[in-house]
Amino acid sequence: MAEDFLHQIRVTTANPDHAICMEIHNKVLITLEELCVMIFGKMLHELGMPAPNRPIHDALNREFERERQYDRNTLSQSVQNKIPLLHLQQKTAYDTIMKSVNDGNGEFFFLDAPGGTGKTFLISLILDTIRAQSQIVPGSSIIWDSCYIIRLERGRTVHSALKLPLNLQTLDQPTCNITFVV
Numbered sequence: 001m002a003e004d005f006l007h008q009i010r011v012t013t014a015n016p017d018h019a020i021c022m023e024i025h026n027k028v029l030i031t032l033e034e035l036c037v038m039i040f041g042k043m044l045h046e047l048g049m050p051a052p053n054r055p056i057h058d059a060l061n062r063e064f065e066r067e068r069q070y071d072r073n074t075l076s077q078s079v080q081n082k083i084p085l086l087h088l089q090q091k092t093a094y095d096t097i098m099k100s101v102n103d104g105n106g107e108f109f110f111l112d113a114p115g116g117t118g119k120t121f122l123i124s125l126i127l128d129t130i131r132a133q134s135q136i137v138p139g140s141s142i143i144w145d146s147c148y149i150i151r152l153e154r155g156r157t158v159h160s161a162l163k164l165p166l167n168l169q170t171l172d173q174p175t176c177n178i179t180f181v182v
Ligand SMILES: Nc1ncnc2c1ncn2[C@@H]1O[C@H](COP(=O)(O)OP(=O)(O)OP(=O)(O)O)[C@@H](O)[C@H]1O
Pocket: 085, 086, 087, 090, 113, 114, 115, 116, 117, 118, 119, 120, 121, 122
């Protein structure tokens, strides 16, 4: 990764002699930390690694910033195009969940259906609908399967988002550790 950053700097500064420096080390640490926050919900220092040189809240605020960067008009158009495509069960789930969101009920929903029946399609549409309403969805796209992250935009595992222990099966009384940063 450091070599990649070095290459970028050499190209952008047109200086092929530029060497690895503290700035590049720091950039690597920042990038690694963002991945760790996304996947494990932990900062580097919590994993026994050196912390990058920046205010600690930067990594967490970045997620909120990303949420603000959506083009609402494009999202609205996409949502309007996709809603008529929903099949009956998807539409029922969509209406139920969106009503809960709009009413501010703060409910939990568990979506379970056979593979290929449109869960990702539905979840993406729900997230796009919320974003199109210019609501921020921090910690959105929370899912169980880490392999699934690559399919859902800005996906995070439920273990990361809710800070669940990874060894659930071996704990008598598993608990999660959610901290709200306002
Ligand atoms: N209502 C719909 N209209 C058009 N295409 C749809 C609809 N629902 C799902 N699809 C498409 O069907 C395919 C499978 O849907 P999707 O990936 O959402 O299923 P899934 O339940 O999440 O699958 P898996 O459990 O295997 O991950 C995708 O290409 C998706 O875009």
